[in-house]
Amino acid sequence: MSNAMVLWAVDSNAVLRVNSEFGEQIGFSSNELVAQPFLDWIHIEDRGGIEHHLATGHGLVEARHRSKDGTWVSFEWLFKTHAGELMALGHSVNKIHRTSPPNLGVPTHATTFTRTLEVMVHVVEAKVTGLRCSILLIDDSGKHVTVGAGPSLPLEYNEAVQGLSIGPAVGSCGTAAFWNRPVVVENIAADPLWKDLRDAAAIAGVAACWSVPITGTTNGEVLGAMALYSDEPRRPHGHEMDILAIAARMVGLAIERDRLEEELHQAAKMEAIGVLAGGLAHDFNNLLAAVMGNTELAMKALSPDAAAMVNLDRVLNASVTANGLCNQLLAYAGRGSISTETLDFNVLVSEIGELLQVTLSKKVELVYELHSVPLGVVVDRNQLRQVVMNLITNASDSLAENEGQVVISTGTTIYDRAKLELCQLDRRLKPGKYIHLRVTDTGTGMTSQIRAKIFDPFFTTKLSGRGLGLAALLGIVRVHGGGVIVDSEFGVGTTFTVLLPQVSLSDDVDLSVAQTEPTVTPARILVVDDDPRVLQVVEEILASIGHTVVTACDGQEAVDIFRREHTSIDCVLLDLSMPRLNGEEAFAKIRAIQSDASVILSSGFAARETLKRFEGTGLAGVIHKPVRMETLIQKVSDALAKRRSAHRSQQEKELPKNVV
Secondary structure (H helix, E strand, O other), rough: OOOOOOEOOHHHHEEEEEEEEHHHHHHOOHHOOOOOOOOEEEEEHHHHHHHHHHHOOEEEEEEEOOOOOOEEEEEEEEEEEEEOEEEEEEEEEEEEEEEOOOOOOOOOOHHHHHHHHHHHHHHHHHHHHEEEEEEEEEEEOEEEEEEOOOOOHHHHHHHOOOOOEEOOEEEEHHHHHHHHEEEEEOOOOOOOOOOOHHHHHHHOOOOOOEEEEEOOOOOOOOEEEEEEEEOOOOOOHHHHHHHHHHHHHHHHHHHHHHHHHHHHHHHHHHHHHHHHHHHHHHHHHHHHHHHHHHHHHHHOOOOOOOOOHHHHHHHHHHHHHHHHHHHHHHHHHOOOOOEEEEEEEOOOOOOOHHHOOOOOOEEEEEEEOOOOOEEEEEEHHHHHHHHHHHHHHHHHOOOOOEEEEEEEEEEEEEEEEHHHHOOOOOOOOOOOEEEEEEEEEOOOOOOHHHHHOOOOOOOOOOOOOOOOHHHHHHHHHHHHHOEEEEEEEEEEEEEEEHHHHHHHOOOOOOOOOOOOOOOOOOEEEEOOOOOEEEEEEEHHHHOOOOOOOEEEEHHHHHHHHHHHHHHOEEEEEEEEEEEOHHHHHHHHHHHHHHHHOOOEEEEEOHHHHHHHOOOOOOEEEEEEEOOOHHHHHHHHHHHHHHHHHHHHHHHHHHHOOEEE
C-alpha cells in the first residue's frame, strides 16, 4: 500500500517535502511541480472542492493530482493555515485512474448520468461521420458551463472550456446558451465569437463549430448547449443540424429525468435518516423518562439536606441535557415536540441578533432590514431561536477573519408554485403569502458539492464542527409548516431564506393545556405504555399523590380494560406509539365506548402535525416524554378538573326547569 505524501506551501507555491513514494507515483520533481501553481495540478472536476478550502484556509477534501504518465492519482488534501501561510498536506488514498473518471464523491446515479451523456455523444457522432460532438451544461450558478461529455475531444480542450462564462459573444456554446438560439461558426479562425478561444480550438484541431441550446421540456429553461465540430472550415448540412437539434432535445429530457431522480434519491435518503433519528430519539426519550422519573421519586423520598441530593440533582440535570440532544434528533426528523405561541417575528429576530453580537467577530457587521410592521407567527420560541442563531452564526463563520456584512431581513412574499419548488426537500407547501427571514453574508459562498451536503446530519466544513446544525434547522422549519431556500455562489456569498406561515398576532393555536396550581383529588387512572420502565415510574409518581393506577402495555389491552371498567376510570394516560393498537386507534375505540372519556396523549415525538389530528376531539391534554414529575401531576390534575367541571355542567342542564 502506497504512503505517497507531499507538503505544499500554497500561497508561496513552494513544495516543502515530497517522499520517495510520491516521486514514484507522480513522476515530477519538486522543481517541476513549482513551475505551475498548485491548483493547476488538480483535476478540473475536483477543483471546486479544493477552491472552497483554499478560500476558508482549512478543511479536508479528496482530489486527484496529475502524474507524468497521464494518470490521475487520488490524494486526501488537508488544509491548514500556519503563520499566515496556507499549507496543503497530500496523502495518497491508493486510487489510480487510467482515464478521465467521473467526479470523486459524486453519487453513483451521477456517474450513470455522465455515461448516458457520453453514449448520446457517440450516437450523434455515428450519424455524422467525420465530426466530433460535445455537451456543455450550465452549472448551478447559471453563469458558467461545465463539461457534460466530450469523449472524442482532448482532455486539454475540455479543461480549457470548463467553467467558461456564457455570454452574448462567447464561443458557439456560450453564445447559444446565452441567447437560447442555434449558433453556427463556419470558420473559427476568422469568427469573432471565438477570438478568446482560438488556442483551445487549436489544441483540439477543430476549425468549425455549430451549437444548439439544450432546453427543458417543462418550462423551456436553458440547461446547456450541444455542439458538433468539424476539422475543416465549413457550414453544416441540413441533416447535421437536424440530428444535433433532435439529440439536444433528448439530452434535455435526460437532464430533467436525472434531476427528478436526484430529488427522489435525496428525499428518500433524508426520509430514511429521519426515521432512524426519530426512532432512536423516541427510544432514548423513554429511557430518559425512566431515569428522570426515578431520580425525582428518590429526591422526593430524601430530606432536602441529604448528601445524596447533590448527586441526584446532577443526574437530573444530565438527563435534561440529554433530552435536549434527543430533541435535536427529533427536530431533524420533523417529529420534534413543540410548544407554540403567537409572537412578533421581528422582535424575536432582533433580540437574538443583539445577544449574538457580543460573541461574533468585531469584523462582522450585522445589518438589520426588518419589516416595517409586526409579523405574526405561531412558533416554538426556543426552536425558532435556534434557527435564527444557527443562520447568523454560520453566516459570520463564513467570513472567517475577513471583514464583511451579515444582512438579516424579514418581510412577506407571495410564493407561487415555481418559487416553492426551490424549497429544500418539501414540495407540500401551498402557494400563498409567507413570512420570510433572509440571512445573507458576503463570505466565501459554497460550491455545488458542498451545497448538496449541507443538510446532511453531522456534515460540516469546520474542523471542530459537530452536531446536527442545518439538518436540525430544516426539521424545525418543516415542523412549523415552512421551508428553506439556499442561494449560494462560490466566492460571492450565501443567502438562506426561511419561509413560515403568517398569522394574525391575535391568533393562538397553542395545543397545550393552560396550567394552574395542581389540585390533587384521588382518582382512578389508566396508564398505557409499551415500555415497562416508563409504565412503572409513571405508576409510582401518580400513586405517590394518592391516585389508584391501572396499567396496560399496549393499545388493545387498554381498550379491553376500559371496556370492562370505564365506569370507574376517571382518566386515561395514553402513549401514542404502541404495538397492536397505536394511540390514535386506541383513542378512537375508547371514545366509542365512552364519548366523554378523559384522555391525555403521551408521546416522545408529539409533533404539531400529529397533534393536529386530534384537534376538535376533546383531547384532555398532551404530555411530551420525558416529563418532569410536577408537569405530569399538573397535567393529570387539569384533566380531572376539566372532567369534573364538564359533569357539573351536564348535571345542571339535566335539572328540571322549575328548579332554581
